Amino acid sequence: xxxxxxxxxxxxxxxxxxxxxxxxxxxxxxxxxxxxxxxxxxxxxxxxxxxxxxxxxxxxxxxxxxxxxxxxxxxxxxxxxxxxxxxxxxxxxxxxxxxxxxxxxxxxxxxxxxxxxxxxxxxxxxxxxxxxxxxxxxxxxxxxxxxxxxxxxxxxx
Amino acid sequence: xxxxxxxxxxxxxxxxxxxxxxxxxxxxxxxxxxxxxxxxxxxxxxxxxxxxxxxxxxxxxxxxxxxxxxxxxxxxxxxxxxxxxxxxxxxxxxxxxxxxxxxxxxxxxxxxxxxxxxxxxxxxxxxxxxxxxxxxxxxxxxxxxxxxxxxxxxxxx
Numbered sequence: 001x002x003x004x005x006x007x008x009x010x011x012x013x014x015x016x017x018x019x020x021x022x023x024x025x026x027x028x029x030x031x032x033x034x035x036x037x038x039x040x041x042x043x044x045x046x047x048x049x050x051x052x053x054x055x056x057x058x059x060x061x062x063x064x065x066x067x068x069x070x071x072x073x074x075x076x077x078x079x080x081x082x083x084x085x086x087x088x089x090x091x092x093x094x095x096x097x098x099x100x101x102x103x104x105x106x107x108x109x110x111x112x113x114x115x116x117x118x119x120x121x122x123x124x125x126x127x128x129x130x131x132x133x134x135x136x137x138x139x140x141x142x143x144x145x146x147x148x149x150x151x152x153x154x155x156x157x
Numbered sequence: 158x159x160x161x162x163x164x165x166x167x168x169x170x171x172x173x174x175x176x177x178x179x180x181x182x183x184x185x186x187x188x189x190x191x192x193x194x195x196x197x198x199x200x201x202x203x204x205x206x207x208x209x210x211x212x213x214x215x216x217x218x219x220x221x222x223x224x225x226x227x228x229x230x231x232x233x234x235x236x237x238x239x240x241x242x243x244x245x246x247x248x249x250x251x252x253x254x255x256x257x258x259x260x261x262x263x264x265x266x267x268x269x270x271x272x273x274x275x276x277x278x279x280x281x282x283x284x285x286x287x288x289x290x291x292x293x294x295x296x297x298x299x300x301x302x303x304x305x306x307x308x309x310x311x312x313x314x
Contacts (some may be wrong), residue, residue, distance in 0.1 A: 012215045014209040026205040027215075048183040052171040052251065059224040059254050060176045060182075064217025071216075094209065097216050101258040 001040065005031035011092040014151070019068035030065060032072035032118070034080065037075040039118040041065070048111055050062040057108040065116050066102055066144040067130045071095045073118030074128035074148035081123055095128060095148035108134065108141040126150040158197065162188035163229040168249040171308070172248065176225035186195055187222060189229035189275070194232040196275040198222070200254055207267055214265040222273050223289045223301040227253045230275030231285035231305035252285060252305035254300040265291065283307040 007020045007030070018027035032041040043065055055066040074095035108114065114136055121129040133143035164177045164187070175184035189198040195242035200222055208215040231252035265271065271293055278286040 010209070013308050016207045016211045018206045018215040021207075021209065024205070024207060048181070049175045050178075050181060052167070052174050052178065052253065054173045058221075059228075059257070060217060060221025061258065063220035063224060064215075067216040067220060069164070084237040096209065097261050099258065099260045100216070100220065101256065102220070103256045104254050122221045 001035035004031050005033060006039070006076045007031060009075075009092060010094055013096045014092075017068060019064045020072065028064070028068075030068045032069050032076070032116075034076040037119065038070065039076055041069045041072075042113055043118040044113045045110060047110055051107070053107075055110050055112050057103060057114075062104065062108055062134060062142050063100065063102050064144065065114065066134060066146070067097055067100050068120055069116045070100065070130045070132050070144065070146035071097055072131075072149050073120070073130050074146070074150070077130075078118040078123060078128060080152060094151045096151060098148060098149045099147040100144060101146075102142055102144045104142050104143050106139065109136050111137065112136050113116075114141075121145075126152070129144075158192035159190050163233045164188060164189060166232075166249060167251055171249075171251045174225060176221045178228065185221070185225075187225045189226050189233070189273075191233040194276065196233055198226045198229075198273040199270055200273065201270045202267060204267055208264070210264075212267050214267050216259075216261060219261065219265055219291060219299050220257065221260050222271065223291060223299065223303070224254055224257050226273045226275055226299065227257065227287045227289050227303035228254055228305050230277070230287050230289075231303070231307070232276040234287075235280060235285060235307060251308045253308060254303055255306045256304040257301060258303075259299055259301045261299050263296065263298050266293050271291050271298075274284070279304075280297075283309070298309065
């Protein structure tokens, strides 16, 4: 697994996201890592982020985690596909979400570490389709699919 | 338009949601209202909730607002369809999200009031399909569609 978070390579001007931006002093600072053919993030929501009942995570948090992790995954997979190029190893790549679908399979328990994973379904030009999952222990609590779009101006070195 | 928020009729045991629960002291306390054949909520995200760039709202907040408003809309439309019944006017109805799809049409500006609306597409037994939109001024920034499921034990008076 990579030791440097995908979000740590975001250009500073595009790293203000409340969910995962290093430049946002208030946010969740989600960190996603490339691990072979998948991406992984781990996050334990604070107990304040409860759903309708106090021992479950609220849906907005689940969508947020999948959204931030999916956009990071798209950036990582795009860089992985392109491969290393001399002198541009740190070239920033940034995707934004065009569409996100979340299926909530079961209530997500609060107070345990959640593991969010991403896999590349396809990459065509500036479009990346990412499959996502969110697990608590052995249980998959939510799955997602995302269409992410690469920001223009950062698609070429 | 109704003067009482849909969320204010949630059973207290199911009103802990960070996004819209009256029982959560930390959360956003989104308030949704029934207005004829649609539902409406208004919310101005704090500037900390920025997206990748500081003047846009982060995707997780947009998904959160649509999620909470959609579940509230399902409850309101279900009650509206059933009509008033003597002695059960305050019967709690609570839906949870089974699936939510969000299409981010354009960046959502930060620092302005957002208007979230819901419309009932169909209601079959415990299942409600809700169409959602999120506007900033005259611009529709995101649209959503949700499948919400009525919590058992609260489906009959």
